[in-house]
Amino acid sequence: MTKLDDALAAAIGRYRQAHPRSEAALTRARAVLPGGNTRSSLWNAPFPLCVVGGHGCRIRDVDEHEYIDSLGEFTAGIFGHSSPVLAAAVADAHARGINLSSHTPYEVALAERLVERFPSIDRVRFANSGTEANLMAINAARLATGRERVIVFENGYHGGVATFIPGADRVNAPYAFDVLPFDDIDAAVVAFAKGPEVAAVLVEPMQGAGGCRVASPAFLQSLRDLTRKSGTVLIFDEIQTARMAFGGLQERLGIVPDMTTLGKFFGGGMAFGAFGGKAEIMDLFDPSRPGALPHAGTFNNNSLTMAAGIAAIDHYLSADTLNALFDRGEAFRNRLNAAFIANAAPFEATGIGSILNIHACLDAPQDAVAARRLLQFEVLAEGCYFAPRGLIALSLAITEAEIETFFAALDRALGRLMPVLSEVH
Template identity: 45%
Template sequence: MSETSLRNASIDAALNEVKEAYVTGNPNSLARYVEATGVMPGGNTRTVLHYAPFPLAMTRAAGCRMWDADGHEFVDFLGEYTAGLYGHSHPVIRAALDKALDSGISYGASNMTEVRFARAVCERFGLERVRFTNSGTEANLLAISLARIYTRRPKVMVFNGGYHGAVFGFAGGGSPINAPFDYVLATYNDIEATRTLIAEHAAALALVILEPMIGSGGCVPASHDFLHMLRAETERVGALLVLDEVMTSRLAPGGLQSVIGVKPDLTTFGKYIGGGMSFGAFGGRAEIMDLFDPRRSDALPHAGTFNNNILTMSAGLAGLTDVYTADAARALNARGDALRERLNGLCKAAGAAMQFTGIGSMLAVHFTTAPIRNPADAAKADQKLKELFFFDMLAHGIWLARRGMMTLCLPIGDAECDKLAAAVQEFLEARRSLL
């Protein structure tokens, strides 16, 4: 048997061992899963939360900690895939929700809070106009549709491995349930190839949409040169540049675009900005967004029963203005940068083929020493080791995404970062022969 085959067999054996312990230690989560399979396909209503042999079921949470159905405690380093920035039941958010509940929930009418929230979002992220939705998926769907109408062009440039919501998944090139737009698939961070594609499709290209750091594809930042090229080339051919900052708007007071110095035509938002409630938004240049102005005879329709629901408006406003201030954003992301540097230092000291990518309060683990420039590079890394890392972290009381993604929430402090670093150090020592 070759050295590679022996190593793979050892990894498989380690995985089988940790999964057996996982099944034995989580009987209540298993029972919940079996029950759920009777009423939901695969016991699941959100694909990303499923993993074999079965997912843990959480019963309560507070601050940056959660407890599962079998009483195990976890430090929440997942942060609801960036949406849980405020932690669980932040007192300022809770007070805003309680106050809103005292006055009713959904009015079926305009309310006094939405304009204040809209102004806060516009001022924070440099938008001229904004409209609210209920998810990042919905925000991206509307932004793409708006760009196609505004430019009178059909084609949408996306990037292999990118993700813009439930109907915009481009891992492996695309998904059978994607919205049926005319896509042009490009390679993230490939300046020359992307420039050539833009020129090739110039007459029909309505927009280019991307995250300034790919989130679900492995926390892979775009180079500044790549983003500045996209801004220049879209302007040259008359296409719109749409930045999906559903995740990355948390990485700086004005979103990641403010750090890079690229001003898109439209930006989409979601996740944490709703204060933990269902939320999405899209906004940007007034001349584009004003196509939705209902005072116009040719106005585009934009429906959504809960677009301005008072719970989201209240929680979002309190979070953005009273909790996640510019100073708080800078502090949280500095903590994330320091943590990622610390973890990478441990990997380097151990001589392990393992690294953590990301920016600020978002990070992801990859089992390779090769540079990660796009999601395809991330996919080449050892996925079985990533699965082993996931189960080992659970055993140490660290909650993270099965795909290796982690985010910091505001309640996470030095003690929690120390706990994660200690767990990673133990993983490096215990699994040394596999790394």
């Protein structure tokens, strides 16, 4: 055991002592859920927190601790918790009657709002998750082009069955994926030189689950140029990055893809996904046409999601609000990196706007993992929650006061950690 391992074991010991009911909750869950878990990304050994509620930017666990929620449901929880606006929209839709077995006015109103925001979307279809939206976008591209190959990128994440993070890809849907290095223009040029048989390029403008790695504008522009020349459908997965501006990160980049996938917060906190694009592709799904592509789904237009999405857009997601959140996130990440440098702490935060990931910069991979986990446990003990993998996604509910609280917590945590970490790197 190194000093770092000892420090991590001690932090986990303190965590265990402070959270007996979370541990008991996992023990109970293990009998009926594999490992007590139904969403792999939430796992955190020895047991994740059992969270019983939240209000604004704070969550409460079953052991009665309160935390500043700096994770924001892995970017979906941009509104904070218990928004009265969203609660009223959902209650109103429920009171009018849900599960209506036909078209409703809601889906049109939500679609109009999305089409207005994204020049890349002439028409949109709704789904129940981002994963489903990406699979349907791939299907649309394959069938529109009559081609099979789909280019994706190392460490990309497009859903539980379309992930290119090493080790996580064994349950992927069986498409003809070509996995290229991310942000590598030469590799993309070589792949396209092989011939015009690529149906789609599916790319996150910033890889979210892959560690908040931002693609260079030049790389994305070269993908735009290569796909345009070869008749390939360029799909931007903006499921995380759509919050970067009124029209998503594509607006900031000035690049218009052929298709865009959305998810997370555009459903106002309900289960949601959407894929949209040029009319010539999306109209393949027009059911009044002979030979239309099917896209079924009991809950595609469920009134609760549609109503929450409309209220979310109208109340929270204006250009000014999203631009201010972007700036706050940029300032947050810069301040975080300044704090790491000032403490000579071996960490770095990457990302863009309000989504960022803390990485431990240590040579040995097992030391890097231990250091990152140690930081997460120490900051948690100070009352601030973020993902064990280092992800932070600021919500609109986090104010400057909570940011000050976060940095004070980080300072105390680094004060305890640095005697250990300074011996490692």
